[in-house]
Amino acid sequence: MNELFRIILSLVIVIGFVLINSLVLVWLERKVSARIQLRRGPLYVGWFGLLQTFADALKMLGKELIFPKNCDKVLYFLAPILSFAPVLGAFLVIPFGQHLVIQDLNIGLLLVFAFSGLSFIGIFMAGWASNNKYSLLGGMRSVAQNISYEIPLLLSSLNIVMMAKSFRLSDIVRAQAHVPFILLQPLAFIIFITSALAESNRTPFDIPEAESELVAGFHTEYSGLRFGIFFISEYTYVFISSCVATALFLGGSHGPFLSGWAWFLMKAYFVVFVVMWVRWTLPRLRSDQLITFAWKVLIPLSLFNIICTALALQLLKQ
Amino acid sequence: MMEYASLLIVFAFAAFVAGLLIFLTSILGPRRKSEVKEQPFECGFDPITLPRGRFGVKFYLVAMLFIIFDVELVFLFPWAVVFKKLGAMGLLEMIAFLGIVVVGLVYAWKKGALEWE
Numbered sequence: 001m002n003e004l005f006r007i008i009l010s011l012v013i014v015i016g017f018v019l020i021n022s023l024v025l026v027w028l029e030r031k032v033s034a035r036i037q038l039r040r041g042p043l044y045v046g047w048f049g050l051l052q053t054f055a056d057a058l059k060m061l062g063k064e065l066i067f068p069k070n071c072d073k074v075l076y077f078l079a080p081i082l083s084f085a086p087v088l089g090a091f092l093v094i095p096f097g098q099h100l101v102i103q104d105l106n107i108g109l110l111l112v113f114a115f116s117g118l119s120f121i122g123i124f125m126a127g128w129a130s131n132n133k134y135s136l137l138g139g140m141r142s143v144a145q146n147i148s149y150e151i152p153l154l155l156s157s158l159n160i161v162m163m164a165k166s167f168r169l170s171d172i173v174r175a176q177a178h179v180p181f182i183l184l185q186p187l188a189f190i191i192f193i194t195s196a197l198a199e200s201n202r203t204p205f206d207i208p209e210a211e212s213e214l215v216a217g218f219h220t221e222y223s224g225l226r227f228g229i230f231f232i233s234e235y236t237y238v239f240i241s242s243c244v245a246t247a248l249f250l251g252g253s254h255g256p257f258l259s260g261w262a263w264f265l266m267k268a269y270f271v272v273f274v275v276m277w278v279r280w281t282l283p284r285l286r287s288d289q290l291i292t293f294a295w296k297v298l299i300p301l302s303l304f305n306i307i308c309t310a311l312a313l314q315l316l317k318q
Numbered sequence: 319m320m321e322y323a324s325l326l327i328v329f330a331f332a333a334f335v336a337g338l339l340i341f342l343t344s345i346l347g348p349r350r351k352s353e354v355k356e357q358p359f360e361c362g363f364d365p366i367t368l369p370r371g372r373f374g375v376k377f378y379l380v381a382m383l384f385i386i387f388d389v390e391l392v393f394l395f396p397w398a399v400v401f402k403k404l405g406a407m408g409l410l411e412m413i414a415f416l417g418i419v420v421v422g423l424v425y426a427w428k429k430g431a432l433e434w435e
Contacts, residue, residue: 007324011331064347065340069356080340085332092328103324110395111325128370132358136370144377147384154391161398220359225343229336288434291380295432299387299423303416306394310401314409317402 010102014091022235023053029276036280063224068131071221075129080222080229083122086115087233090240095170097253097260108169109161112244113154116199119233120146123201123218126230130221138217141287146199148294153195155302156188159309160248169244173252180251187305189249191298193271196241198290200234202275204282242271379431390419 027042027050034041042049067073093108095101105111120142127139161167163184164175175181182189197204219230246252246267253260285293393415401408426432 004327007327008331011328015331015335061339061343062346063343064349065344066355068358070358077340081333081336084336085329088332089325089328092324103321105321130358131370134359137373140373140377144380148380151384151387151391155394158391158394158398161395162401165399165402167395167399215359224347225339229339292432292434295383295423296427300420303420307413307416310409310412313402314406 007102014088014102018088018091018236019232021239022232023057024050025235025239025272026053026056026231028273029279032273032276033280036277057228060225060228065224065226066221068221071131072129075125076221079122079126079129080226080233081122082125083119084229084233086118086122087236087240090115093169094240094243095173095247095252096243096264100253100261101170104168104170107167109157109167109172109244109248112169112240113150113157116237116240117146117150119237122233126222127218130218132221134215135218135220138220142201142218144291145201145287145294148291149195149198149298152191152294152298152302153199155299155306156191156195157244157248158306159185159188162306162309162313169247169252173247173254176251177254180249180254182249182251185249185305185309187301188309189245191302191305192245192249193274195294195298196245197275197278198294200237200241200275202238202279204278204285238272238275239268242268242275245271376434383426383431386422387419390415 030052031041031049033039042052045052045055067076090112092103093101093105093111095104123142124139127135127137127142130136160172160181163181164172166172166175219227222230243264246264250267250271252267253264255263258266394412397404397408397412401412
C-alpha cells in the first residue's frame, strides 16, 4: 500500500513536471530560434517572455474542439491520449539521481524503447482518423521513418548494454563512474543522436509534419488542447531522448561538486539545446533520402560498430 | 509483480490527465458548428479525391524489412547481456549470425528494395 502511494505521488510530480517542462522548452526553442535568426523572440509577457507559452496554453484551452466530417470518431478522440500516455510512462525508469528513480526495472532501457514505439501508433491513428489526405500521408511517412530509425537506435544502444552488461539504466550509469561512454563509443553516440532526432520527428527529419508540403501533417485537423497534447508529447519525447542519451553516453548523474540530479538535468538540457540548435541550422531532407539514409548508412555502420565492440571487449578480457 | 503493475497505473493516470485536459477545453471552448468548418482542410478548395485511397507500396516494403530486422534484434538483446560469459565461441557464433543478416541486407539493397523513385 505504501508502494502504491509512493508511485501515485511521484506520478503527480511527474505530470506537473512534464506540463511545465514542455512549456519552458517551447519558450526555450523560440528564444534559441530567435537568437539564431538575429531576432529577439517572445519578450513582453512575463520576465524575458517566460510566461508567453503559458498564455498560449491558456488561449488554447478556450478554443473550440472540432470533429471533422466523416472522421473516425473513436480513433480521432483516442489518438492524442495514446500519443501522450506512453511518453509519460518512459519517465518511470529514468535515473535522475543516485536513488532518484521511480521504478528501477531490470529491463529499463527496453521499456523506454517499447514506450517510444507505442507513441507513433497514436500518430498514425491521428493521421488515419482525420479524413484528410495530408494527415494520412503524414501518418504514413511518420511510421515509415520511425520504424526505419528504430533499428539503428536499438543497435547503437546495444553497444552500451554490452559494456555495462545490463539493461538497468542505473547499472549503466554506475558503469560510467570513471569514463563516460561517449569517449569509448563516439560512433554509437552519433548514430544514437541522429536516430533519436528522427524518432522525435524533428528537423532535419520532420517529414511527417513538413509545414510547407503537408500543412502540419498528422495534426492538421486537430484544434484546441487536442493539438496542444500532441505538442506536449513531442517536446516531452525530445526531453526523454535527451535523458536516455545522458544516461547511456554522458555519464548520467556523475560529476564533481554538485549533487547527482543537478548534473543529470544540466547534461539533459544541454542535449536538448543541441537538438534545437540542429533544428534551426539544417534544412529539411526529402522523404526518400531520409529512409534510404537509415537503411544504407546508419544500419551497416551500427552493425559494424557492434562487431568492433564485441571484438575489442573479447580481446581486452584475455 | 508490483513493479510492472505500476506501468498500468502510469497508463491509466496519463490517459486520465489527457482526457481531463480535453474535457476542460470542451467546457471552456465555444461550440458553433458550421458546414465549412467541418470540411477536411485542403488549402481552401473542395477535396478532389478521397483521402483513404491509394498510397505507395514502398511503405509496405519498409515495414516488412523492419519486422525482419527487429526479430534479429530480439536475438541480439539477450546475447549482449551475457556475451562476456559466453567467451570466444559466443562471439564467433554471433559474428556468423550478423554475417547472415548483412547478406540479407545486401540482397535487399541489390534487388532495389531500398530505392524510392
